[in-house]
Amino acid sequence: xxxxxxxxxxxxxxxxxxxxxxxxxxxxxxxxxxxxxxxxxxxxxxxxxxxxxxxxxxxxxxxxxxxxxxxxxxxxxxxxxxxxxxxxxxxxxxxxxxxxxxxxxxxxxxxxxxxxxxxxxxxxxxxxxxxxxxxxxxxxxxxxxxxxxxxxxxxxxxxxxxxxxxxxxxxxxxxxxxxxxxxxxxxxxxxxxxxxxxxxxxxxxxxxxxxxxxxxxxxxxxxxxxxxxxxxxxxxxxxxxxxxxxxxxxxxxxxxxxxxxxxxxxxxxxxxxxxxxxxxxxxxxxxxxxxxxxxxxxxxxxxxxxxxxxxxxxxxxxxxxxxxxxxxxxxxxxxxxxxxxxxxxxxxxxxxxxxxxxxxxxxxxxxxxxxxxxxxxxxxxx
Numbered sequence: 001x002x003x004x005x006x007x008x009x010x011x012x013x014x015x016x017x018x019x020x021x022x023x024x025x026x027x028x029x030x031x032x033x034x035x036x037x038x039x040x041x042x043x044x045x046x047x048x049x050x051x052x053x054x055x056x057x058x059x060x061x062x063x064x065x066x067x068x069x070x071x072x073x074x075x076x077x078x079x080x081x082x083x084x085x086x087x088x089x090x091x092x093x094x095x096x097x098x099x100x101x102x103x104x105x106x107x108x109x110x111x112x113x114x115x116x117x118x119x120x121x122x123x124x125x126x127x128x129x130x131x132x133x134x135x136x137x138x139x140x141x142x143x144x145x146x147x148x149x150x151x152x153x154x155x156x157x158x159x160x161x162x163x164x165x166x167x168x169x170x171x172x173x174x175x176x177x178x179x180x181x182x183x184x185x186x187x188x189x190x191x192x193x194x195x196x197x198x199x200x201x202x203x204x205x206x207x208x209x210x211x212x213x214x215x216x217x218x219x220x221x222x223x224x225x226x227x228x229x230x231x232x233x234x235x236x237x238x239x240x241x242x243x244x245x246x247x248x249x250x251x252x253x254x255x256x257x258x259x260x261x262x263x264x265x266x267x268x269x270x271x272x273x274x275x276x277x278x279x280x281x282x283x284x285x286x287x288x289x290x291x292x293x294x295x296x297x298x299x300x301x302x303x304x305x306x307x308x309x310x311x312x313x314x315x316x317x318x319x320x321x322x323x324x325x326x327x328x329x330x331x332x333x334x335x336x337x338x339x340x341x342x343x344x345x346x347x348x349x350x351x352x353x354x355x356x357x358x359x360x361x362x363x364x365x366x367x368x369x370x371x372x373x374x375x376x377x378x379x380x381x382x
């Protein structure tokens with residue numbers, strides 16, 4: 001007889017040594033969980049700084065069959081460390097992983113919000129994550145193949161490097177840096193980018209900064225660090241990345257805007273991959289697709305799920321009615337694009353901000369940005 005799944009909610013500190021051992025056994029047995037986000041270390045570190053952190057322990061009879069690290073925001077449940085956590089899901093053996101829909105039914109919140117669900121779906125929409133998978137021989141054969149297939153692009157970047165060196169001096173790249181001052185520069189550049197683009201400033205809440213600091217302090221084969229590119233004495237680009245085993249996850253890229261013509265961010269990615277391959281990294285994960293440059297680097301992808309699963313009730317019904325009205329006014333394609341944009345903005349605000357006033361401010365900024373980007377929405381019903 002197939003025993004029903006039951007959930008036990010625990011604080012991360014309440015997990016026993018046996019729990020952590022089982023977690024690691026499940027992760028190693030499940031190829032879908034190869035990302036550093038699924039390592040026990042990520043959950044332990046994130047739980048130390050993330051408000052509302054806990055773990056859903058899934059039981060089938062007397063057996064523990066899975067773990068779901070998450071955070072609570074009022075009645076909402078999100079992956080632990082959202083919106084910083086690109087990939088998330090149930091830590092389990094592949095043959096026993098429950099679907100996203102089943103997990104939503106099991107949890108005690110009124111809404112489950114995920115942006116990069118790894119595992120069986122049953123709800124939500126597919127998103128693609130992209131990566132560069134290098135052969136055992138490392139960077140050079142990968143680069144030769146990409147350059148053969150995308151010759152114009154990579155020749156342009158080689159010219160950009162020569163131009164940068166002619167203007168500022170020799171290009172130098174270092175990786176594995178854990179300098180707090182460099183982290184401050186990454187965050188400052190990202191916050192400036194968020195202000196220019198109208199995106200929510202995920203670092204304003206404070207705990208997200210502490211997360212990046214804590215991950216940089218991790219030891220062993222798991223952790224985070226910064227790669228940086230200088231031309232002469234000038235710092236041109238940085239990227240904060242998460243890494244473990246043979247997996248290197250590009251996370252927060254930043255570059256000096258005035259040097260965009262020389263593509264310092266792309267040059268940094270190339271040199272990070274070259275140097276990283278010498279350290280044994282073979283999977284360079286670029287996260288979600290969308291940015292134009294990623295198609296020139298990536299030779300593999302994986303399908304993830306993005307979903308907001310709400311328990312039946314008044315709020316869910318009102319949300320459906322609002323979506324239907326919007327679709328009637330602006331048409332299904334534009335309506336869906338707007339809903340997706342606003343949903344992602346709200347998810348980031350809700351995840352970052354535990355203070356109600358901060359959420360109100362975030363919503364106001366997001367609304368103004370959305371209206372600037374979609375002015376025709378206001379006239380579509382005229």
